[in-house]
Structure formats: C-alpha cells, structure tokens
C-alpha cells in the first residue's frame with residue numbers, strides 16, 4: 001500500500017522505513033528541508049542502530065520517498081500517519097498538540113478524496129474527537145481519524161517495530177480494523193497480537209503503558225534506597241519479585257532515574273488528562289515527584305563520597321538517558337553535571353555519541369574523546385549510562401589514583417570484585433550509604 005508518515009522523527013522515520021521494508025511505498029514527509037536533504041543522501045538524521053542501512057536499502061528501490069511536498073505525499077497515499085511531536089507545555093505541563101492540529105488541517109486542505117488519518121503520535125484521550133471537530137469545521141467529510149500508538153524504545157526501535165508484543169488499533173468504526181490488519185499482517189504472522197478497541201481506548205493504552213513502566217522503574221528505585229539502608233542487594237529483590245510472572249522481570253533495573261522523550265512527558269500527560277476529566281491520578285503524580293527528587297539524591301551521595309566537591313576531578317562515563325541513543329532529553333546528567341559544576345568540581349565526560357551542546361556553557365566541564373583520557377586523573381568516576389564499551393573497563397589500568405572512587409549508577413560492576421581489587425566502589429541499592 002501507499003502510506004504517508006507526517007513527521008520524520010524517532011517515530012515517523014523508524015515506522016516509515018520499517019513499513020517500506022515490509023513492501024509498502026512510503027512517503028516520509030517533513031517540513032524540515034535539512035532533514036529531508038540528509039535522508040535523501042541515505043543517512044538518518046537521528047541516532048538509531050541499523051536505521052541507515054534500512055534507509056539505503058529501501059530508498060534505493062524506490063519504496064521510500066522523502067519529501068517536503070505535502071500535497072504530493074497526501075495525494076499518493078491511502079493511509080496517513082500523524083507522527084509529529086507532542087511535547088509538554090512548559091507552563092501548564094499539558095500536552096502541546098499544535099503540531100497534530102496543524103498536520104490534520106493541512107491534510108484536510110490538501111484533498112477532498114477519501115483518506116484515513118492514523119494518529120501514531122502519543123496523544124491524550126479525546127484528541128481523536130477534537131480532530132473530528134477540526135475536520136467537520138473544514139467540511140472534510142471524507143476523512144476519518146483512528147488511533148495506532150507506537151511502543152518503540154529508542155535504541156531498539158527497529159526490533160520493537162519488527163517484533164512488537166501487540167499492535168493496538170483504536171477506532172469507533174470497525175471497518176478500519178481490516179485495512180490496519182492488512183498492513184501489519186507480516187508482523188502478525190510472526191506472532192504479534194492484533195488488539196482492537198475504541199479510539200479513546202487506544203489513546204489511553206499508550207499513556208497507561210508508559211506510565212506503568214515509569215511506575216515500575218520508580219518502585220524499584222525507591223526499594224533501592226531502602227536496600228542501601230538495610231544492606232540488601234536490590235538485584236536480589238528485582239529477581240525475587242520479577243520471577244513472579246504477574247510482576248515480570250523487565251523494567252526492574254534500579255538506576256539513576258528514568259529519562260528520555262517519553263516517560264517524563266507521558267506521565268505528565270496522563271496527569272493532565274486526569275485533571276481534564278476530574279480524576280485524581282495520585283500514583284502517577286507521586287511517580288513524577290519521586291523520579292524528579294531522585295536526581296538530587298545522587299549529588300547528595302557524591303558529596304558524602306567526596307567530602308567536598310570543590311576542585312575534585314569527576315569523570316562521567318556516558319551522559320545520554322540510556323545507551324544506543326544520542327538523546328539527552330531528561331537525562332539525569334542534565335541535573336547532576338551543572339549541580340556538581342556549581343559546587344566547584346572539575347568535570348570531564350565521555351559519551352560514544354560525542355560532545356553535547358547542553359554542557360558547552362559550563363566553564364569547568366569538558367568533553368574527552370575517549371575513556372582513558374576521560375578517566376585517567378579522576379578522583380571520582382561516575383558510570384551514568386550503561387554503554388557496552390564501559391562494561392569491561394579495567395579501572396586500575398586507566399587510573400593510577402590510589403584513592404580513586406567509583407559511583408556506578410547502573411550497577412554494571414560486581415561489588416565483591418571491586419572490593420578484591422581494592423577500589424572504593426559505590427552503586428545503587430547494593431551497599432550502605434550511611
């Protein structure tokens with residue numbers, strides 16, 4: 001089929017390229033001329049492992065068309081996916097739907113033909129109803145709106161598209177389930193569940209899923225705090241809990257705090273939906289508060305570990321919100337590094353995805369191009385992001401400081417091994433921080 005993805009960000013580009021790889025002809029549409037130019041050169045403007053190869057493969061056989069020409073893309077496509085951003089409004093903390101509204105208005109103005117608009121962007125409950133109103137006002141009676149949320153993790157997005165646990169389609173007109181089942185059939189043949197519900201149901205499933213995952217992570221993070229006061233290993237708790245199939249072992253890894261472009265945005269988005277429909281979502285509110293507060297806990301621990309931070313050399317290994325992405329959105333490092341800089345520490349950082357604009361304005365924070373240069377004269381090494389290349393570092397080899405301390409925010413290393421190597425090692429939920 002001919003599909004159009006409006007928006008070529010993390011969701012639109014990955015979904016478009018993967019749909020093309022399933023044999024569809026996909027028009028990837030974006031207003032950003034620079035982005036389209038990069039895509040036409042066969043490159044991905046975003047860091048997503050494996051995406052460049054898929055773009056080249058499908059672009060070379062004409063299954064992918066990158067364009068800024070909305071009229072052409074819409075006229076050629078039967079299904080139109082809305083994949084534009086839905087950021088959080090700074091002041092109200094509500095979801096900014098302006099890009100979604102504009103995209104739908106432009107589609108309505110560009111055609112009178114029968115089209116199906118599919119919202120893949122994460123949109124609050126009731127957005128489909130609002131889009132119906134917009135279309136009605138524009139006398140666009142031939143365009144319907146359904147919901148098909150995505151569940152792609154950055155860094156694993158291609159795998160998550162190809163092997164989804166479930167495809168969720170929300171529509172109040174059952175006739176649309178057939179065409180959606182058709183485009184996802186190759187994935188259903190490999191075992192993915194095809195789940196249909198109302199349009200509002202699909203909109204809420206997305207927020208509910210992300211908010212629950214954020215809750216699960218925050219739960220284990222708070223238990224990690226308890227473990228530090230009771231000398232229990234949080235890894236044992238995660239295993240002991242996770243072996244219960246009703247709980248499940250995934251997303252029970254204690255860490256710095258959740259970050260990224262989704263959990264922070266979607267937990268706030270769900271609370272604002274609750275407010276709109278006069279329902280107090282107290283658990284999600286407490287998750288947001290707990291996660292935000294957690295970032296301060298780490299700098300307090302660092303002050304305990306170092307005594308004073310003034311003039312101390314601190315080396316960060318990784319600064320992105322998770323490995324296999326260059327995304328810095330809501331990364332814990334964005335709070336920790338400026339705070340430590342204010343306390344007078346001399347900070348270095350290395351990240352496989354390179355130097356970050358977010359830290360360029362800090363006077364005592366520099367980017368080092370490799371692990372050794374970054375760590376060699378540190379007083380404290382902070383393992384912030386669990387990139388594979390950090391997993392076998394021999395700290396004694398790269399740093400001769402007898403009083404070297406390590407703070408492992410991802411529990412990548414083994415407590416006993418560090419003890420036997422006489423390295424002063426701190427981690428999350430595995431030893432006392434009294």
Ligand code: UDX
Pocket residue numbers: 150151152153154155210213217250251252253254255256257258259260261262263321322
């Ligand atoms: C998330 C959802 O997983 C995905 O389904 C949705 O479509 C988009 O949002 P993403 O934000 O890309 O994906 O990353 P994810 O792997 O979920 O991690 C989010 C944050 O939680 C990261 O900061 C990660 O470090 C943290 N995390 C994750 C933990 O701290 N512990 C865990 O066990 C898992």
